[in-house]
Amino acid sequence: MKRTLLHDLTLVTGNETFRGDIIICGDRIEKIIRTNENGLATPAGTEMPLDEVEKVFLEQHPDAEVIRLTGLLAFAGGIDAHVHFREPGMTAKADIGSESKAALLGGVTSFIDMPNVNPPTTTAERLYAKLALASGRSWANFGFHIGATADNAEEIAKIPSEDFGGIKIFMGSSTGNMLLDDDGALSSFFRTTRKEILVHSEDERTIRRNMEAAIEKYGEDIPFRLHAEIRSRQACIKSTVKALELAMSLGTRLHVLHLSTAEEAEMIRAAKRINPKITAETSANYLWFSSEDYDRLGSRIKCNPSVKGAGDRAALRAALKSGVIDTIGSDHAPHLATEKARPYLQAPSGLPSIRQTLSVLLSVAEEEDIPLTRIAEAFSENTARIFGIRERGVLKEGCFADIVTVDPHKEYVVKNDDCGYRCGWTPYEDMKLKGTVEHVFINGEMKVKDGKLTDDIPSGRRLRFEA
Numbered sequence: 245m246k247r248t249l250l251h252d253l254t255l256v257t258g259n260e261t262f263r264g265d266i267i268i269c270g271d272r273i274e275k276i277i278r279t280n281e282n283g284l285a286t287p288a289g290t291e292m293p294l295d296e297v298e299k300v301f302l303e304q305h306p307d308a309e310v311i312r313l314t315g316l317l318a319f320a321g322g323i324d325a326h327v328h329f330r331e332p333g334m335t336a337k338a339d340i341g342s343e344s345k346a347a348l349l350g351g352v353t354s355f356i357d358m359p360n361v362n363p364p365t366t367t368a369e370r371l372y373a374k375l376a377l378a379s380g381r382s383w384a385n386f387g388f389h390i391g392a393t394a395d396n397a398e399e400i401a402k403i404p405s406e407d408f409g410g411i412k413i414f415m416g417s418s419t420g421n422m423l424l425d426d427d428g429a430l431s432s433f434f435r436t437t438r439k440e441i442l443v444h445s446e447d448e449r450t451i452r453r454n455m456e457a458a459i460e461k462y463g464e465d466i467p468f469r470l471h472a473e474i475r476s477r478q479a480c481i482k483s484t485v486k487a488l489e490l491a492m493s494l495g496t497r498l499h500v501l502h503l504s505t506a507e508e509a510e511m512i513r514a515a516k517r518i519n520p521k522i523t524a525e526t527s528a529n530y531l532w533f534s535s536e537d538y539d540r541l542g543s544r545i546k547c548n549p550s551v552k553g554a555g556d557r558a559a560l561r562a563a564l565k566s567g568v569i570d571t572i573g574s575d576h577a578p579h580l581a582t583e584k585a586r587p588y589l590q591a592p593s594g595l596p597s598i599r600q601t602l603s604v605l606l607s608v609a610e611e612e613d614i615p616l617t618r619i620a621e622a623f624s625e626n627t628a629r630i631f632g633i634r635e636r637g638v639l640k641e642g643c644f645a646d647i648v649t650v651d652p653h654k655e656y657v658v659k660n661d662d663c664g665y666r667c668g669w670t671p672y673e674d675m676k677l678k679g680t681v682e683h684v685f686i687n688g689e690m691k692v693k694d695g696k697l698t699d700d701i702p703s704g705r706r707l708r709f710e711a
């Protein structure tokens with residue numbers, strides 16, 4: 245089997261940051277060699293200078309490859325449990341091939357796609373059709389969530405649990421046709437489901453009321469900055485209170501998606517003490533943008549839930565730092581630029597961002613003094629644990645070699661053309677971020693080198709979910 249020595253990196257895991265080497269053998273991490281405080285490597289307990297490691301390694305494995313990576317950070321490849329790759333049914337915007345390639349270039353080596361495609365992933369047949377669609381075409385390892393409807397609980401219960409990530413519930417959101425605001429069906433899912441329940445948490449009635457008021461005041465021409473008042477903080481809070489109360493009383497495994505308010509972060513912190521199976525996600529978008537950006541970026545940052553105030557952004561950054569926020573999902577949701585150019589009422593919600601996630605996290609980590617170990621947890625380790633993705637999401641001997649290396653000091657300006665999204669734009673255009681993805685290894689194979697693809701063959705594998 246082919247061996248590769250990744251020489252002289254700084255490894256970042258959820259527990260610690262340390263200098264060392266990684267030996268990849270086949271599709272796995274065979275060995276991690278630590279460099280001690282004297283700058284000496286200690287394979288098998290004996291100290292030796294770093295150059296010796298390379299020499300000894302090549303003596304033992306003459307046809308192996310050595311890649312020197314001094315100064316770079318290594319994280320486990322990202323696991324993004326919240327993407328909208330638009331296939332089947334909306335492939336003018338994006339598809340599994342195009343967006344998983346962008347994901348890989350952003351250091352995301354596994355993804356779990358959401359069910360609001362066309363037709364929506366709400367039956368076993370559609371789940372397996374989607375798995376077949378991704379097979380041989382996905383650049384990253386892939387899996388899918390199933391969408392809850394008012395009457396598919398029994399059907400979902402029959403699907404082997406290792407075949408899907410979790411059950412997505414749109415609690416009163418108008419995205420797609422999976423609105424589940426019937427309290428009976430909702431609490432029945434919370435009571436009976438053993439899998440992770442992921443909620444999009446916004447109260448539809450509150451939003452409808454706000455929308456009517458806005459139309460009354462502005463007619464058809466609603467300014468985009470009103471998005472945060474229409475899809476208001478009260479809508480989020482009201483729905484999240486309901487989800488948390490149910491999950492606390494029923495012991496549900498609940499994952500609250502894309503937190504956008506300070507209040508929800510505080511509520512989650514308290515709820516975790518009562519039910520430790522409650523977890524939370526935010527996306528890089530809510531850590532980066534605030535309502536002050538609407539006048540400049542308008543439709544480009546229109547997403548659901550809405551981007552809220554600067555105080556919310558600060559609270560979410562603090563929640564990432566403290567661990568109240570467990571995971572980062574991109575909520576990568578491409579739309580055509582022509583669709584986004586429409587007036588407020590017609591412009592679809594959602595924005596493409598998966599290639600920027602890691603850079604935003606590293607930039608925010610520097611600004612807020614967030615330890616890199618927290619970034620490793622939120623980018624991959626916690627996601628792997630929550631969804632039961634075994635032997636991935638962590639830099640550990642024996643695990644799959646899904647690894648991303650990053651130059652933490654290199655700054656760059658985001659350009660639409662460099663993103664690789666089919667839709668051709670991102671709200672991060674012209675923004676300066678810090679931390680570039682240099683290499684990406686997936687299942688032991690180097691697919692990205694110096695930020696560029698090494699070949700044109702997608703090699704993502706199907707994920708299994710053992711939780």
Ligand SMILES: [Zn+2]
Nearest residue numbers: 326328358575
């Ligand atoms: Zn989403």
